Amino acid sequence: MSCNNYDPNNGYEDDDAEINFSVGRRFLTGNGVEKDVKRALELFKAAADAGHLLAKQMVETITKGMQNELENATSQNTAASSPMTESDLFAVIKEKAYVEAGSEAHKLMHEIAMNARRITMEMNTKFHTNEELNELFSELIGEKVDPSFGIFPPFYTDCGRNIHVGKNVFINSSCHFQDQGGIYIGDGCLIGHNCMMATINHDEIPEKRASMYFRPITIGNNVWIGSNVTICPGVVIGDGAIIAAGSVVTKDVASETVVAGVPARYVRDVKVE
Numbered sequence: 001m002s003c004n005n006y007d008p009n010n011g012y013e014d015d016d017a018e019i020n021f022s023v024g025r026r027f028l029t030g031n032g033v034e035k036d037v038k039r040a041l042e043l044f045k046a047a048a049d050a051g052h053l054l055a056k057q058m059v060e061t062i063t064k065g066m067q068n069e070l071e072n073a074t075s076q077n078t079a080a081s082s083p084m085t086e087s088d089l090f091a092v093i094k095e096k097a098y099v100e101a102g103s104e105a106h107k108l109m110h111e112i113a114m115n116a117r118r119i120t121m122e123m124n125t126k127f128h129t130n131e132e133l134n135e136l137f138s139e140l141i142g143e144k145v146d147p148s149f150g151i152f153p154p155f156y157t158d159c160g161r162n163i164h165v166g167k168n169v170f171i172n173s174s175c176h177f178q179d180q181g182g183i184y185i186g187d188g189c190l191i192g193h194n195c196m197m198a199t200i201n202h203d204e205i206p207e208k209r210a211s212m213y214f215r216p217i218t219i220g221n222n223v224w225i226g227s228n229v230t231i232c233p234g235v236v237i238g239d240g241a242i243i244a245a246g247s248v249v250t251k252d253v254a255s256e257t258v259v260a261g262v263p264a265r266y267v268r269d270v271k272v273e
Contacts, residue, residue, distance in 0.1 A: 156175070192225055221240070237252070
C-alpha cells in the first residue's frame with residue numbers, strides 16, 4: 001500500500017478503500033486536520049463504493065445524523081415562526097397542569113387576560129339587554145351560550161376562554177372566575193352573588209412562586225351555590241348539591257348533599273320531596 005500519492009483534499013489517487021476510510025476518520029474527528037464532516041462523508045463514500053464495510057456503516061450513520069439535524073432545525077424554525085395558540089396553551093395546561101413563569105405560555109395568558117378585561121369592561125360599565133349580555137359572554141368564553149343562560153353583571157375573569165356552561169344556568173352579580181384550569185358548569189345551576197372559583201395554585205417554592213399549577217373545577221347539574229362561596233382548584237360538585245353561603249369548598253361534594261362552613265363540611269342530604 002503506497003502513501004506517496006496522498007492528497008489531503010482528495011484522498012488517494014488510487015482510491016484505496018482502507019486509506020480513504022482512515023483519512024475520512026481523521027476529517028470526522030479533527031485528528032491532525034481541520035474537522036470537516038462533509039469531506040469525511042465523501043471519503044467514506046469512496047471507500048464504501050470500493051467495498052469497505054465499515055465505511056458503508058459510517059456513511060449510513062453520518063447521513064442519518066445529518067437528516068436528524070435538518071429535521072430538528074426545521075422543527076425549531078417552524079416553532080419559532082408559529083407562536084403558541086390559545087388551543088396550544090390549554091392543551092399544555094390540560095396535559096402538564098403547570099406553566100412556568102416567563103414562558104411563552106405564561107405570556108400568552110397575559111394576552112388572553114387583556115382580551116377578557118376588554119370584554120368584561122364592556123359588560124360591566126354599560127347597560128345591556130339580556131340578549132346583548134349573552135352575546136358578550138359568548139365572545140368572552142369563545143362558545144355560544146344557550147338562550148336560557150342568564151347573568152347579572154358585574155362579572156370578573158382574567159381569562160374567560162376556559163369557562164363552559166350548560167343550559168338554564170344563572171350567574172348572579174360580582175362573581176369571579178379564574179378559569180385557566182377549566183370551569184365546567186352543568187345544566188340548571190344557580191350561582192349566587194360574589195362567588196369565587198379558582199383553578200390556579202402558585203408554586204410553593206419562593207424562587208418559583210410566579211409559576212402556576214392548574215386543576216379544573218367541575219359542577220354537576222342543578223347545583224345551587226350560595227353567595228360569597230369560594231371553590232378551590234380541583235373540586236368536583238355532584239348533581240343537585242347545595243353549597244351554603246360563605247362556604248370555602250376545598251374537597252369534592254357528593255350529589256344531593258348540603259355542605260357549609262370553612263372548610264365546607266357535610267350538613268345533611270338535600271330534601272328531594
